[in-house]
Amino acid sequence: MLVLLLLLSGYRLAAQSGTIRINHEQRSLVDVLEIIARQSRYHVVYSNDVVTDSMAVSVAAGEYAIDELLQNVLPGHDLFYRELSDKTLVVSSLKLHGIQQPAEAKGIRIRGHVRDSADHPLAFASVGLYAADRFLTGSTTDRQGHFSLRHAFDAGQSYTVKVTSIGFQSVAFAFVYPDTAQLAAITLKRDNRLLAEVQVQAKRPPIERRADRFIVNVEGSVLEIGSNGLEILQKSPGLWVDPNGNISLRGQSVMVMINDVVQRMSSADLAEYLRTLRSEDIAKIEILPNPPAEFEAEGSGGIVHIVLKRGRDEGFTSTLNTQYRQQVDRPAYNMGATFNYKIRSLYVFGTGGYGKDRSSYIATNDIRYPDQHAYNSFTNRENNNTQAMLRLGAIYEFRANQSIGLQTNLNRGKLLQQFDTDIALIDPQRVTEGSATSDWTRTPGLNSATLNYSWKIDSLGSGLKVLADYLDSENPNTNEFHSRYTYPERDAVFRNATPSTTRLYSVQTDYNQWLDAIQLKAGLKFTNTDRDNEVIHEQFESGQWLLDPGRSNRFRYQEQLLMGYASLERQFKRFSAQVGLRAEQTIMDGNSVSADIRFRRSYVNLFPSVFLLHRLDSAGKKSLVLNYTRRLSRPSFATLNPYRLQFYDFLAQIGNPDLLPEYTDRVEAGITLAGGLSWDVYYATTSNTMAQYAETVDKMIEYQIRNFGSSHRIGTSVYLPVNVRPWWSTTNNLNLYYLRYQIAEADYRNTSFNISTYQVFTIKNIGDADVFAFYRSPYLTANSDMADYCSVDIGFSKRLWNNQARLRLNVTDVFNTAREREVTQDPGATVYFYQKRPTRTVGLSFSYTFTSGKTFSNRKIEQSAEEEQKRIGN
Template identity: 45%
Template sequence: MKKAVFITMISLLLTMVQEMTAQQKKDSVRTLSEVNISARRPLVIRKADRYIIDVENSFLGNGHSGLEVLQKSPGLWVSPDGNIRITGNQSVTVMINNVVQRMSPAELAEFLRTLRSENISKIEVIANPPAEYEASSSGGIVHIILKKAREQGVSGSVFARYMQQGRDPNTGGGVSVDYKLKKWYLFGSYNYMLDNSFYTGHTITDYPDKLHISNQTERDNDNTQQQARAGIVYDFSKAHSLNVQYMMNRGRLDQHFHSALTYRRPDSTTTGEANTNWVRTPRFSSTTLSYAWTIDSLGSSLKIIGDYSYAGREESNTLVSVYTDTTMSRGLRTFTPSTTDMYSAQADYSHAMKGKAAIRAGLKYVQTNRHNSIAAEEDSDGGWIKSPARSDDFRYNEHLLMFYGAYEKLIKRTAVKAGLRGEQTYSEGISLITGETISRKYFGWFPSLFIDHTLDEKQGNSIQFNYARRVRRPAYNDLNPYRLQVNDFAILTGNPDLQPQYTHSIQAGYTWRREYSAALYVKSTTDYIAQTARTIQERVIEHMSKNYPYHTEVGMSLNAPVTILKNWRSNNGLLLYFATTDIDEVRISRTSISLKTSQQFEWKKVMDVDLYAEYNSPYIVANARKAHVFFTDLGMSRKVWKNGRVRLSLTDIFNTFRERDITEYAGTRIDFYQKRPTRKIGLSFVWNFSAGKAFTKKKIETNNSEERSRMGN
């Protein structure tokens, strides 16, 4: 099977090489708000509060997946498992046309692989979000904006992908369609992914009393995922429009674990086997209604947005373990369904003034209702009986009232933007089983300031400074006072005493010739939320999120694009940072470095070739020390027929990517290792179609960004 697939892919590649299709390059003139640039457009456009990556007018716009576009974008760091960073080791919030993508890193990575670069207009990278955005996302925001330019009538694309990953395949496909008729605009898309994969790994735990537990695990994954998006826009006039949008994500994650166990005491050794079936069916949907009014020719506007979102998950975990010491053998089954309903309403007003100034203000209200249940059962003589001590039923309600004001002005060559945001939180939760309650009421101010001063407009040299205060509220699951037995040796525990963490973030940067950049940053966090592990009884480790006094991160980043030859371009990045965390009167510190290079070579009339390599040195997350990471990807693509493109990709060529970390706590050492099938060979094809005159694709906005990111946690 593998050999046949490989031969087929090579044959297709040779066909690509044999076909000789001329590619046209277009240089044009774009007028920016800051400067006028002729000839080739710059890849990066910088503003006071963010920088923008121009995907559609660069090499990133041809034949890449959405994940590959992010990976090759300046200033972003993307690992094969879907972890996306701007600075340090804090994950970012990903938005697509103002809709937050609420998924786990692995699910998000698969979703981004179904998104095509041909449909992406630009990417906004916001390290310190301004007052218009909610005060969450301490790791920053990556906002993907899809293309607006489309054809009058019908336009769209069809996409298909096959990838061999080790012994198993990964397949996917999708279609997107847009239709414009006078004042009406309709759009829709659907993507499907089937992922079969095989993992190996181990967890080795050594206790201070010389107790040793070894867990060697094999994991089979059979996952499916679907995404759909549909909407309609009606333009009453040039100034007024009404938008309705529906989004849906749904999946089934069916995973089987087989573990070989060794339990060694100083005076005896016990061995065994464990089998676990873990099945999850997550689903998410949202419906958004928005009205937009363009008030005047200067750009003043009013937007009113209402949104309802639903997240649900059915989850079951069945564990059966058999040991040579029969007293340790057991069967345990847990059912953990959850539902979340979220209602939100928002109004944003922007008043543009003469003299290149603007005032912005807005209000937002969000109500969230969460229901989590745990039903635990134990195996008793071949039958399952309920375990009340391990069961729970938890309800949580939260109300957020938010408002903001911001002022921005261009003073000669200096752009200044200042804002202030206030957020009031009311929350309460109750365990229907134990009667334990949670009641919170707190308010926070979140100021922000952005300054961008142009030193030399002709050369494109400038300096930047920004500051913002951010908050991270506890995830709903983390507040749930539950105890979930993951396996014989690990328990997940909620923490109803968890408090929000607050971060002060400062960044200063310098840009040379519009593309070369350097930045220094400091992030200081109080009541830092981190999940740590501790021993609670013999052979059992408890994993629980807790607040710790301080977490500090100081770092610098560099980005240097280089044109080696006319048809050979390179983009290189460096991230160096020092992180320190105080955990239970122990200070854990580490200096880490990340390096990446992206090479793009245009072989005229034959193909485009790209090579990507990334290295991350060891780093820390809470009290876990993560091992270094290195991987290299190679891609070859070619335009075929009139509007098609075929791409051959080889990921993690040297099979070097793996996950490994060591956690030490109170004399206990946990050594974790996992190897995914990251060395893959894949073939994808995308075909774009259109018919009609040019029209403008509307961007529909939603307003519950931060809350959605917490729904799946």
């Protein structure tokens, strides 16, 4: 197959000088500008705040002159372009330059030159032409200070030219055409008072909706400072982040990617990592409920893709940030720095961070048995966690169309939890009181390296990428437990050590080819995982620790994944269609050395996908969508281990080597209307549904993840952005679904919804205030009923020092309403659980950016070892 892909690279379409060829209808302005850059000699320069991902255009397939194409797509978004040199085009906003939309260019062209009082050319000055205070046309100066204005001038008619530039005094003067001598040398004087007061603020909407995804704009919005990655996800439409950090979309698990790299770690480890990821490092978050074939099939609920910021300065750019948060009477703080440096064909980048978090939880557990026995406990949990991370990388472009990159990631943590519990054991004859302590220590570490080769085959975007990854993860883990009762025969002292090591390597190749109006994508990938996991259970007897072989276990696991995909996309005027097919083979070999249990499995699955889109208007702002996808969720490596791990006197976790992946088929239809209103309806059916089930065995509550036949889900979602006033904007989201499934011949049905609103208020000359409110109704998971959950957050941010610094104050869970309640029912017992975390916090954040260099576009290294990192657990 790889040979076939390389042969296809011989099919080339060379771009003609001065003309641009569009192979299929385009509906994204960003895509059009990228095509111009690929097929011409020009570097197209623009700010992400001026040209956004949500700007839609309609360009039919064909050949266009560059100026003709730009005149077609820019004016509709109040944009214009200037040719600064024979190699550079700059796209800018008429609104930011303070001029209105010019009339269609025609008539006579006049020229002029603008300079400062030191006789230096003044670039990017705004020039407007007026007649009797009526705006006629406008322009901006190039890098040498030159400008031109085109208009149907009338001889003898009076006109006025106004020239403005930030930090300079504006000038306006009249002339009678054709006497334009005054334009030859226009001088602007500096306005020191104005320069000290002017502050340019380009804001982006916090949330945008596109045809196939939601985009949460962190960079350039009020979300940019003062939060961690998990908190940003909590504010993202459609996502539910439970108090333990588990992430779901429409009630199903998701695959989390960061810069195209799937995070292959357990949900608990992923949550800890996302808490250390600073919002200052995040550019945007993409939420894809129905990903296409080029994405791995893992994640029944879809994909959450976190895109980190890219440096834009040639030379050196760096950002420093710090945050302090008070959590009731416990502090938390973090600090970090990022840098980007480019010299000629070499680009070097890096980011590092350190954080420390102390907090205190309280929890109660009430277990009631049918024979009138009961277990009551009250626990105080102290957390003292430290996390550090470092990411370094470099890219070298050894040819104009070829580059090679290397990226390394290092993560270290020290997580300390202490549990102090008061216990009451109740039976009809007596009450036994006791206390227990548990010290849980984890020191996880993860190292990874990625080698990336990229070859751009032609100017139309065809190319080949080859990626090789290596990952090494170690997770030492010890939990020591002591319990003491009024009746000493119940006393217990034991400890569990659960160290694990995981080594993973993968090789991936992706090919993309344009064939006239058709885009072909195909790729191959191989991943190998080796995991060694132990459970070492020891009892403290006669003053020493003694190994308990019956409760200890060593589990060796090896897995290979062989994957391939192909997809085809074509557009027909306002209608587009994409079909894809992905194949994944899984080969498993698990060996419980201690229990002498071994299993081997091999299975192949196909994952088809179909995406249909019909645009209802030429701008693409109104559309109908219909799609179908098939996805799966594999069990994590740790859950396949046939171990039994006792946490307390009455609680234990059991592995399940018989677990099978769950498969989800989803059909979804939706409509997007003017103003951004969108409405989706979907139906999903899941086979081999995985869920954690609680069962009572000899008064011990045992938790185990099991397969439970099929589940059916019908749902709808509504997204509504509203600009209430020029200074007040809001985004609102509603998700509602009905779920039905069976467990142990019991039929479970539940209707659940969550609703959120995000309000942003711009206070002129002061700053930005924001309010986020969220409510989730009660819902079911396996045989547990989860209570409703709600919270309200408020924040205020202020830009300082010419936008180089930002200060933010935020308060989470203002009314202290967020708490966890659940009821688990089993024929042998009913468990009532309650937990309160320090959700009401006050935080202060500060970030500062300094830059030295020229504008350029950063690049990022893609990684191939994706899905397995998510499954690395204890």
